[in-house]
Amino acid sequence: MMDPGNQQEPTGFSKWMKELIPTEEIQGEGSEKMQKDPYVNNRPIEPEAKKSNWPRISKWIVFLLVIALILLSHYRAPILTYIGNYLIVKQPLENADLIVCMAGEPVARGLAAAELYKNGLAPRVFIARKELPDGYEDLKERKIHYPETRDLLIMMLQGLGVPRSACLTSDHFVGSTFEEAKMVRDYVRGQGYRSLIIVTSPYHTRRTWLTFKKLFEKDGVKIIMMPSHYSGFRPDDWWKTNKGIKELIIEYQKLIYYTIKYFM
Numbered sequence: 001m002m003d004p005g006n007q008q009e010p011t012g013f014s015k016w017m018k019e020l021i022p023t024e025e026i027q028g029e030g031s032e033k034m035q036k037d038p039y040v041n042n043r044p045i046e047p048e049a050k051k052s053n054w055p056r057i058s059k060w061i062v063f064l065l066v067i068a069l070i071l072l073s074h075y076r077a078p079i080l081t082y083i084g085n086y087l088i089v090k091q092p093l094e095n096a097d098l099i100v101c102m103a104g105e106p107v108a109r110g111l112a113a114a115e116l117y118k119n120g121l122a123p124r125v126f127i128a129r130k131e132l133p134d135g136y137e138d139l140k141e142r143k144i145h146y147p148e149t150r151d152l153l154i155m156m157l158q159g160l161g162v163p164r165s166a167c168l169t170s171d172h173f174v175g176s177t178f179e180e181a182k183m184v185r186d187y188v189r190g191q192g193y194r195s196l197i198i199v200t201s202p203y204h205t206r207r208t209w210l211t212f213k214k215l216f217e218k219d220g221v222k223i224i225m226m227p228s229h230y231s232g233f234r235p236d237d238w239w240k241t242n243k244g245i246k247e248l249i250i251e252y253q254k255l256i257y258y259t260i261k262y263f264m
Contacts, residue, residue: 077236084235087251089205089225096224097193099125100184102200102208103174105231106153112228113199114160122197126168127153128183131175177204177254178262181211188221195222202227202235203251207258214262 072079099122101113113125129150139146147155154167170187174180188196200208209225216223238244 080239081236084203084233084238084248087203087206087248087255088227088235089209090227091224093121093197093224093226094195095120096122096195096197096222097124097191098122098168098188098195099197099199101125101127101153101157102177102198102204103128103130103149103180104204105201105228106149106156108201108228108230108232109199110153110156111160111230112226114157114162116197116199116226117157117162117166118160124166124168125157125162126184126187127157128174128180129170129172131173177208177211178215178258181208181215184212185215185219188216189219193221195224197224197226199226199228201231201247202233203231203238203247207251207255210263211258 093116099113099116101109116122117125127150129148132148136146150169154164154169157167158164168187170183172183174183184196196212198205198208198212205225205227209223212223233244233247238248
């Protein structure tokens with residue numbers, strides 16, 4: 001008997017058959033044979049590499065991107081208009097106890113608040129006091145008068161026909177929409193008011209409405225949102241100016257932050 005460990009190289013017909021049959025066929029003869037003889041032509045059989053699905057997936061990604069670009073180019077204006085419109089909340093006007101002129105854009109918001117007052121929709125206008133700018137105390141030490149935003153707004157309202165006695169305010173500083181709404185809530189509770197008209201910029205109305213709705217949910221106070229038509233923001237063309245793009249992007253960032261922190 002021949003020693004298994006001392007086998008010779010195949011010769012003649014056996015050698016010719018080995019060279020004729022491809023390695024793939026030898027591998028396909030069954031896993032049992034591969035386990036018994038893991039070598040072909042004195043070389044180890046390498047397992048077949050798995051085919052990657054990435055080429056097929058990448059084709060689908062490119063296809064979907066092309067479709068998205070076609071849809072966006074065709075429906076760009078309606079889609080962008082919807083994105084702008086989503087930020088705007090406006091309710092039918094009716095008489096209320098107080099007009100709240102939100103801090104931030106005093107001219108556009110102040111003009112709308114004065115208009116509502118002159119139309120007899122509320123007998124009072126509330127103006128919040130924004131945080132003082134950096135360096136304000138240095139100016140004060142040098143005896144340089146720098147008017148606060150609140151004082152400028154009250155002065156403008158008076159020029160528009162709102163008497164000083166109808167301009168209400170607070171000495172507490174506010175640095176955000178949430179802080180302002182909270183301060184208004186405390187003031188309204190103290191005065192016993194039951195209805196408010198909130199005046200702010202169009203892009204700011206949804207976040208403001210959600211904030212007031214959250215803080216007043218147990219008070220039964222009616223909240224009426226009124227976007228200022230003096231604002232330059234327009235939902236149907238905001239993407240045409242850098243100012244409009246900046247306002248919308250920043251407002252959506254703040255809306256997401258408020259949703260996570262306060263509304264969920």
